[in-house]
Amino acid sequence: MSRQTKAGNRRRVLRRFLRNRLAIIGMVIVAIYIFIAIFAPLISPMDPLKQNLSDKRIPPNKTHLLGTDQFGRDILSRILYGTQYALLVSSMSILLSIVFGTLFGLIAGYFGGVIDEVIMRIMDIFLAFPYLLLAILIVSALGPGIWNTILAIGIWGVPIFARQTRGAVIAIRDREFIQAARAIGNRAIRIMAIHLFPNIIPPIVVYAALYMGYAILMESALTFLGLGIQPPTPSWAEMIASGRNYVVVAPHIATIPGLAIMLATLGFNLLGDGLRDALDPRRSV
Amino acid sequence: MFAYFLRRLLLMIPVILGVILVVTATLDFIPGDPAELLLGQFATPESIQTLRHELNLDQPFFVRYLRYVGDLFCGNLGQSITLKRAVSEEIMETLPATLELTGVSMLLVLVVSIPLGTIVAAKPNSVLDNIVRLFSLAGLSMPVFWTGIVLVLFFSLNFRLFPVGGYGGLRHLFLPAVTLASASIGMVTRMVRSSVMEVLREEYITSARAKGLKEWTVLFKHALRNGLIPVVTVLGSQVGQMMGGAILTESVFAWPGLGRLTVHAIFRRDFVLIQGVVVVLALIYVLVNLLVDLSYALINPRISYQ
Numbered sequence: 001m002s003r004q005t006k007a008g009n010r011r012r013v014l015r016r017f018l019r020n021r022l023a024i025i026g027m028v029i030v031a032i033y034i035f036i037a038i039f040a041p042l043i044s045p046m047d048p049l050k051q052n053l054s055d056k057r058i059p060p061n062k063t064h065l066l067g068t069d070q071f072g073r074d075i076l077s078r079i080l081y082g083t084q085y086a087l088l089v090s091s092m093s094i095l096l097s098i099v100f101g102t103l104f105g106l107i108a109g110y111f112g113g114v115i116d117e118v119i120m121r122i123m124d125i126f127l128a129f130p131y132l133l134l135a136i137l138i139v140s141a142l143g144p145g146i147w148n149t150i151l152a153i154g155i156w157g158v159p160i161f162a163r164q165t166r167g168a169v170i171a172i173r174d175r176e177f178i179q180a181a182r183a184i185g186n187r188a189i190r191i192m193a194i195h196l197f198p199n200i201i202p203p204i205v206v207y208a209a210l211y212m213g214y215a216i217l218m219e220s221a222l223t224f225l226g227l228g229i230q231p232p233t234p235s236w237a238e239m240i241a242s243g244r245n246y247v248v249v250a251p252h253i254a255t256i257p258g259l260a261i262m263l264a265t266l267g268f269n270l271l272g273d274g275l276r277d278a279l280d281p282r283r284s285v
Numbered sequence: 286m287f288a289y290f291l292r293r294l295l296l297m298i299p300v301i302l303g304v305i306l307v308v309t310a311t312l313d314f315i316p317g318d319p320a321e322l323l324l325g326q327f328a329t330p331e332s333i334q335t336l337r338h339e340l341n342l343d344q345p346f347f348v349r350y351l352r353y354v355g356d357l358f359c360g361n362l363g364q365s366i367t368l369k370r371a372v373s374e375e376i377m378e379t380l381p382a383t384l385e386l387t388g389v390s391m392l393l394v395l396v397v398s399i400p401l402g403t404i405v406a407a408k409p410n411s412v413l414d415n416i417v418r419l420f421s422l423a424g425l426s427m428p429v430f431w432t433g434i435v436l437v438l439f440f441s442l443n444f445r446l447f448p449v450g451g452y453g454g455l456r457h458l459f460l461p462a463v464t465l466a467s468a469s470i471g472m473v474t475r476m477v478r479s480s481v482m483e484v485l486r487e488e489y490i491t492s493a494r495a496k497g498l499k500e501w502t503v504l505f506k507h508a509l510r511n512g513l514i515p516v517v518t519v520l521g522s523q524v525g526q527m528m529g530g531a532i533l534t535e536s537v538f539a540w541p542g543l544g545r546l547t548v549h550a551i552f553r554r555d556f557v558l559i560q561g562v563v564v565v566l567a568l569i570y571v572l573v574n575l576l577v578d579l580s581y582a583l584i585n586p587r588i589s590y591q
Contacts, residue, residue, distance in 0.1 A: 125303030130570045132529030133563045134307075140551060140559050141314035213426065220428045221533055225551055240431055244537075251438050258431035265426035 016278040023274020029267030037083045046074035048081040048234045057250040067252045069243060075253065078234040079260050085235050086264060089150055089228070090215035094208055096154030101161025102204060106192045108162065109169025120166065123159035132221055139227040149228045153218050157211055164207050168200040202279045209272035213265040220261050236261050289582060297575055302354065304567045308560050309353045312340065315556065323366055323556055339364065340557070362561035367553040372561035375546060380565070382452060383542030386534070387527045389458055390465040394523065397470050399516075402477025403509050407500065409482060417474060424471030429530045433464040433537035450539035461538040465530050469523045476519045481512035514585050521577030525570050 017023055036043070045065070052072035060067040066075040108119040126134065135152035142148040172178065173196075181191050220237035222228035229235035231242070236257040243253030312319055320336040321328065336342075340363070341349040356362070362372035405414040440460060441449045447460050484490065485508050493503045535544030543562055550558035 121299060122303070124300055125307060128300050128304050128571050128574075129307075129563070129567050130525035130528035132532065133566055136532075136547070136551065137308065137311050137559060137563045138314065140554070140556060141311040143316065217426075217428055221430070221529070224428070224430050224533065225536070225548060227551060237428065237430075240428075240434065244434055247434060247438055248442060254434050255431075255438065258428060258435065261431065262423065262427045266422060269422055269426055 013278045017274055020274045020277060022270050023277070026267050026270025026272075026274055029263060030271050033083055033087065033264050033267065036080055037087045040080045040084050044074075044077040044080045046077045048073060048077040049232055050074075057246060057253065059250065059252055066256050067250070069239065069253045070246055070250070075239070075256055078239060079236065079257055081234040082236045082239070082257070082260065083264075085146070085229055085233060086216055086219065086261075089146060089153070089219045090212050093150045093153035093215050093219075094157060094212055096150065097157025097161050097211070098204060098208060100154075101158045102165045102197070102200070104158065105162040105165025105167075106169055106196060106200075109166040110173060110188065110192055110196060112170075112173075116166070119162070123162050126155070126159045127163075132218065135218060135222060136225070136227065139222060144227045144230055146229055146233075149219060149222050152222070153215050156218070157215070160211065161204065161207060164203055165200050168203050169196055172196065172199055206272055206276045206279060209268055209275055211272075213268035213272070216261060216265050216268070286582065290579060293575060293578055297571060300571060301568065304571070305354055305357065305564060306350060308564050308567075309350045310346075311560070312342075312349075312556065313346070319556070323554065336366070357564065362564065363557045365550075365555055365558045365561075367549070367555045368558070372558050375558065376543065376561055376565055379541060379543045379546045381542075382540060383531055383535070383544060386458070386461055386465060386540060386542060387524070387531050389462045390469070390527060391520075391524070393462055393466040394469045394473050394520075397466075398473035398477055399509070399513070402474045403481050403504055403512070405474075406478045406481035406485065406508075406512075407504050414478075417478075421471035421474045424467045427467065428533075429464060429468060430533040430537050432467050433461070433534055436460050436464055437537070450537070452541050461534050461540055464537070465527055465534045468530060469526060472526075473516065473519060473523060476516050477512065480515045481508050484508045484512045487511075514581070517577060517581050517584065521574050524573045528566050528570065 050073060052068070054072065055064075055068050056070055056072040058064055058068045058072075064074050064076065066079065069075055069078070104119050104123065108116040129137075135149075135156055138152040138155065139148050142151070178191065178195055181195050186194075219228055220240075223235050223237035224241045226241070229238060231238050239257040240254050243250075243255075243257070247254050315322055318333075318337075320333045320340060320342055324333055324336060341352050344352070360373050362376070364370070365372050365375060368375060401417060405411070405417045408414060437449055437460065440446045448457055451457055481504075485504075490503060490508060493507050494500070498507075531542065532544035532547050534540065535542050536548045539545065543566070547559065547562050549555070550562065
């Protein structure tokens with residue numbers, strides 16, 4: 001493919017993406033969340049940890065736009081700070097999944113044969129665990145906390161990215177430019193890094209966006225079960241879990257943080273869908 | 286066909302052994318001495334010694350693994366530390382409630398998603414399609430436990446239509462089932478829609494229409510049947526999704542199933558119990574996926590299996 005048609009192709013993908021209204025909405029939502037995560041200390045009206053027991057469980061009003069929780073902490077500030085932890089956990093775990101998933105996928109897809117068989121059977125074992133259960137097992141053993149949660153979600157994603165990468169590698173493995181690279185004596189590691197890897201970036205990006213949404217949901221689930229982010233760290237799911245006890249007298253404590261989770265996941269889903277449609281319009285869902 | 290069945294069955298064995306290997310290995314992830322940690326700070330040295338022996342921690346890893354595999358096939362999953370009962374007994378007692386919940390939820394998914402996905406596939410980008418698409422996306426973006434809390438708030442506390450939680454007849458089952466189904470309904474509806482849309486582009490659909498068949502007949506008799514083939518695979522993965530979702534749903538609705546048992550085990554750090562639940566659910570999931578693959582082979586005569 002000449003450089004010119006490559007650029008034209010890129011422009012076509014970009015145009016398709018920009019024409020998709022839902023994809024743009026998704027991108028804007030994600031951008032807003034990233035902005036909030038970076039500038040949380042500057043835009044939060046109050047200290048997310050400061051308790052004020054005389055002002056507890058107040059419904060949304062002028063001083064506390066989203067009300068206060070059972071300890072009198074400002075819910076808006078806790079949600080804004082919670083964005084940092086939600087994005088930290090999901091992005092770090094997806095990064096872990098991508099690094100190891102693509103590595104295994106590249107090796108399995110490029111070498112094939114016994115190596116492929118062994119790697120993919122191991123991946124099958126991890127895929128055999130129902131959603132959430134492997135993560136529960138890992139964090140229960142290691143002990144609760146942010147880093148163990150990242151590790152557990154990251155491990156869950158490895159086989160998914162490995163499968164995706166392997167499929168993409170097999171599709172191009174026997175093309176002329178790879179054969180040519182091999183014929184002039186390039187080493188396998190160089191072929192994988194320089195020739196194969198750039199070609200599998202598009203599907204990886206699509207999956208990364210879609211799985212960011214899943215990672216956010218998984219972190220919330222683990223935190224809700226008491227395994228993920230620990231109080232008093234502001235976290236959306238922890239706010240729901242502890243606010244659940246006051247759902248009769250102060251329903252806003254448990255319900256509002258859920259909207260933050262839903263909107264974040266929705267944003268990443270829309271973005272991922274849009275990217276997939278733009279890169280491969282025939283496989284749109 | 287029979288050879289294919291047999292091959293699939295044999296391929297399942299290494300996966301099952303691998304799953305058990307992962308589950309036994311996680312005991313080694315526990316920092317420090319697992320027996321000491323699991324018994325808590327008031328444990329006597331004798332009880333720690335006994336537990337070490339019971340968990341086979343005094344044996345090399347490989348021996349521990351083989352014993353776990355052997356015990357599992359005899360239906361022995363060890364002894365729960367906090368409940369002082371056999372893990373297998375606890376699981377057998379709570380499993381039916383969980384199967385009831387997930388089964389009814391799956392039924393709900395099928396009843397809602399298949400007709401809805403097919404109808405919107407016929408008129409892409411219509412108002413109805415956009416509404417369904419938005420709700421599907423919202424459904425799979427909501428944390429299950431939050432959906433449950435919101436449903437309780439509206440239907441139990443505000444309108445008093447359904448009980449807040451607990452186990453009983455259909456009235457008790459309704460809200461948990463809707464909660465658990467909500468995410469999967471979104472996923473499966475999207476899948477049915479795209480799959481039926483794909484089929485509608487086929488030539489035999491054009492000829493069915495040209496022959497003067499009603500659009501309804503074309504859609505539900507000709508398109509849906511082929512459109513459902515890829516959906517079957519998604520349903521299999523949704524079963525796994527629902528098992529995880531059931532743990533959260535049960536915890537919200539105090540549903541007396543495996544999920545509530547798991548939550549108890551997590552809070553009390555009863556690791557043997559957690560291992561048991563995970564192994565049992567993973568084995569069920571492997572079997573479900575086997576059945577899905579086999580039914581896939583049966584309903585899709587175009588694919589031949591060697």
